[in-house]
Amino acid sequence: MATQSLTKPTFSIYYLSERAVTIDFGQQIAEHLLDAISDFNALLHQHPFAGFCTTVPAYATLTVFFDPLAVIKSAMPGAGCFEKISGYLTNLNQQKKKSIKTIGTTVTIPVCYGGAFGPDLEELAHLHQLGITDVVKLHTSVIYTVYMIGFVPGFAYLGDMDERLATPRKAAPRPVIPAGSVGIAGQQTGVYPLQTPGGWQIIGQTPLKLFDATKLQPSLLKAGDKVVFKPINLKEFNQLASG
Amino acid sequence: MQIRIVKPGLLSTIQDMGRDLYLSQAVPVSGAMDSLSARIANKAVGNTDNEAVIEFTYADAEFIAETDLLIAYAGDGAILKVVDQKLPPERPIYIPAGTNIKLTNNPTGSRTYMAIAGGWDLPDVLGSKSTFITAGFGGLEGRSLKAGDQLTNIDKLSSIAQKIFDNLNAEHINYPNWSIPRQLLLPADRKSIRVVAANEFDWFDKQSIVDFFTIPYVIGQRSNRMGYHLEGAIINRVKKDELLSTAVTPGTIQITGNGSMVLLMADCQITGGYPRIAQVAAVDMPLCAQLKPGDAIYFKQINRDEAEMLYLERERDLQRLTTAVQYKFL
Structure with a gap:
């Protein structure tokens, strides 16, 4: 009997549009899925097919965008683009090709907690019957994993927040949340890369730019990175913001 | 100039x-x-x-x-x-x-x-x-x-x-x-929008699917370059699973928590967590782009091979038009 390799991910592929297919790795949020998606993403970038454009990794999926005109002209077996690409991706997964591991970087994000930067910190601490320093300690004591970038440019979905900080969204969203605001919504924590309206509980702000359209890599974070929050005071915030 | x-x-x-x-x-x-x-x-x-x-x-x-x-x-x-x-x-x-x-x-x-x-x-x-x-x-x-x-x-x-x-x-x-x-490149009936069933198509009940393909949907006032709100029959779910946020793309039709419908357009977010009922054929997105609040549309189902063939045909037609313009000025 054949034994199933533990390292080889199993997946299914579905149609998203004429220009994209989605690979489904299994509907759950788990670090081993993130690794499988990151590895396959790296492998695909090292072995692209004719007409490959780009990918979008998410919690449990990797979506592959392509140019149908180039794909249909390619020698890949299959009548249409969907068959050609599905076949290619399935083969690539079955081959024992090793991808050069992309190592996620650890990014430290300095945060000035509370005050005008974190208008919801006090209420959130009160709700959980914690002191403000406890909230900050709980928020800064975890190494967070970036599961995906989505929602707005540069917004990172972080996993593994301490459950004691889980807080529902605000009943009425704020019309304006400044860029760099650090918030909590349900089980999630994250940083607003742009000034947008939003319903998250805002506990602090970072002077770092999470998204900069003038940079070659505009998003500070990418899927697979680790994030650590570090508390700073107002003076340090201002220094970092002006530097 | x-x-x-x-x-x-x-x-x-x-x-x-x-x-x-x-x-x-x-x-x-x-x-x-x-x-x-x-x-x-x-x-x-x-x-x-x-x-x-x-x-x-x-x-x-x-x-x-x-x-x-x-x-x-x-x-x-x-x-x-x-x-x-x-x-x-x-x-x-x-x-x-x-x-x-x-x-x-x-x-x-x-x-x-x-x-x-x-x-x-x-x-x-x-x-x-x-x-x-x-x-x-x-x-x-x-x-x-x-x-x-x-x-x-x-x-x-x-x-x-x-x-x-x-x-x-x-x-x-x-x-x-x-x-x-x-x-000449556009279909005669500009209010009939062709769609391919999306991955969560079978998350919705039978009556809702019938409604989706027979009842007109009206473009809501809250419509912009990010997406259109479509007003019509409520779409009910049989499968209540949570969908983990995943890639969406212009043309994706999402069903929100209260059963209403959003058609994503050019400036849409790149990921979404609402189940998707259908994907508008790329060749019909120019028709959607011309819709105004109050306009009514119908959805017509095609399969992914048809959508792809329409896409490739449209691209070939457009290539021919470039050649035709060049011939005018040879």
């Missing part, structure tokens, strides 16, 4: 075919909502399809030719006029310096695209000139056009653009008697 905006109208932005290399960093595609009209306007002045054009929303805009111009326009939001002279769409038009051009109402649609020979000269941001207002980048300073803005073309014209310019150059407004027949 240069123009100055006198009146910008409701929403006028610079767009090209959009940016897709930064999707993984959650940068939306953006680009012309009606990419077919934008491409036809570009072809008519001898540009490649991806040159930046102005996307006008409805009418009530006005600009001045500060130099002699070679422009073309296409779309259904407005008709260009000089005093009482109607300028014909889908062909190159030579306009002498000093001419004042107004966009007047065209009730059949909502968006109009104006190309200039060489393309509008603006910096590439993340590989595209498209404006993305939410994040404030692309186009002209990341914003919509306003009165007083001056826009110039890229000086270096393609040989075909130069030939068109030399051919039409005159003391007065001048254009050829041919046009690029956009209507």
Whole structure:
């Protein structure tokens, strides 16, 4: 009997549009899925097919965008683009090709907690019957994993927040949340890369730019990175913001 | 060549075919909502399809030719006029310096695209000139056009653009008697939108699926470049699973928590967690781009092979049109 390799991910592929297919790795949020998606993403970038454009990794999926005109002209077996690409991706997964591991970087994000930067910190601490320093300690004591970038440019979905900080969204969203605001919504924590309206509980702000359209890599974070929050005071915030 | 905006109208932005290399960093595609009209306007002045054009929303805009111009326009939001002279769409038009051009109402649609020979000269941001207002980048300073803005073309014209310019150059407004027949590429029934069943199609109950393909859906007031709210029968779910956020794309139709429907458009988020009922065929997205709040549409199911064939056919037709324009000026 054949034994199933533990390292080889199993997946299914579905149609998203004429220009994209989605690979489904299994509907759950788990670090081993993130690794499988990151590895396959790296492998695909090292072995692209004719007409490959780009990918979008998410919690449990990797979506592959392509140019149908180039794909249909390619020698890949299959009548249409969907068959050609599905076949290619399935083969690539079955081959024992090793991808050069992309190592996620650890990014430290300095945060000035509370005050005008974190208008919801006090209420959130009160709700959980914690002191403000406890909230900050709980928020800064975890190494967070970036599961995906989505929602707005540069917004990172972080996993593994301490459950004691889980807080529902605000009943009425704020019309304006400044860029760099650090918030909590349900089980999630994250940083607003742009000034947008939003319903998250805002506990602090970072002077770092999470998204900069003038940079070659505009998003500070990418899927697979680790994030650590570090508390700073107002003076340090201002220094970092002006530097 | 240069123009100055006198009146910008409701929403006028610079767009090209959009940016897709930064999707993984959650940068939306953006680009012309009606990419077919934008491409036809570009072809008519001898540009490649991806040159930046102005996307006008409805009418009530006005600009001045500060130099002699070679422009073309296409779309259904407005008709260009000089005093009482109607300028014909889908062909190159030579306009002498000093001419004042107004966009007047065209009730059949909502968006109009104006190309200039060489393309509008603006910096590439993340590989595209498209404006993305939410994040404030692309186009002209990341914003919509306003009165007083001056826009110039890229000086270096393609040989075909130069030939068109030399051919039409005159003391007065001048254009050829041919046009690029956009209507021939579009289906006769513009209110019937073809869709492919999406991955969560079987999450919805039978009656809702019947409704989806038989009942008209009306474009809601809360509709913009990010998406349209569609008003009609509520779509009920049989499968109540949570969908983990995953990639979506313009044309995706999501069903929100209360059973209402959102059709994602050019500036949409790159991921979403609502189950998806259908994906609009790419060839019908230009029709969707011309819809106005209050318009009613019907959905018609096709399979993914048909959608792909329609896409490839449309691309081949568009390639043939480029060749046809070149033949006019050989």
